[in-house]
Amino acid sequence: MLTYYKDAEVVVTSAGVRIAGRAFALADFGAVWHRRGRRSWGIVAGRGAIALAILIPILVGLLGILVALVIDASAGTTVALVGGGVLAGLLALPLADVLLEKVDQSYDRGSRNLEIWGRVRGADVLLLRTDNRRRFGQIYRALQRALDGGSIRR
Numbered sequence: 001m002l003t004y005y006k007d008a009e010v011v012v013t014s015a016g017v018r019i020a021g022r023a024f025a026l027a028d029f030g031a032v033w034h035r036r037g038r039r040s041w042g043i044v045a046g047r048g049a050i051a052l053a054i055l056i057p058i059l060v061g062l063l064g065i066l067v068a069l070v071i072d073a074s075a076g077t078t079v080a081l082v083g084g085g086v087l088a089g090l091l092a093l094p095l096a097d098v099l100l101e102k103v104d105q106s107y108d109r110g111s112r113n114l115e116i117w118g119r120v121r122g123a124d125v126l127l128l129r130t131d132n133r134r135r136f137g138q139i140y141r142a143l144q145r146a147l148d149g150g151s152i153r154r
Contacts, residue, residue, distance in 0.1 A: 005142030030119035037113035061089030
């Protein structure tokens with residue numbers, strides 16, 4: 001028996017499929033397909049907020065430097081404003097690393113729910129719903145490979 005995919009909730013083998021405690025034999029499948037749910041605009045807006053959070057220290061730093069160059073201040077004040085602007089801009093580096101990791105995780109999850117459906121013994125069954133694009137793709141491909149072993153139409 002070949003194992004195509006395995007995690008805590010899903011097992012896809014050459015003998016059958018177990019998803020969320022439900023077991024199906026491969027011979028029971030008449031077809032398998034997937035659907036994409038609606039886009040979550042809250043997730044998209046969250047990505048935009050993260051991008052804005054990365055830019056704010058840089059903009060504050062640039063504003064500090066600009067103010068230092070535009071106003072007629074003493075040399076000490078100008079140096080302090082330029083130095084503060086540079087430090088504020090440099091603050092963005094460690095912050096950007098953390099925030100870009102959050103953006104990566106957001107794209108891994110995706111902005112939509114993804115569903116795998118199957119026609120099992122004549123009935124359409126929702127096999128899996130997830131927002132994790134990588135996991136969805138791995139499970140769907142594993143299911144396709146398992147079903148390709150027989151004469152099952154997808």
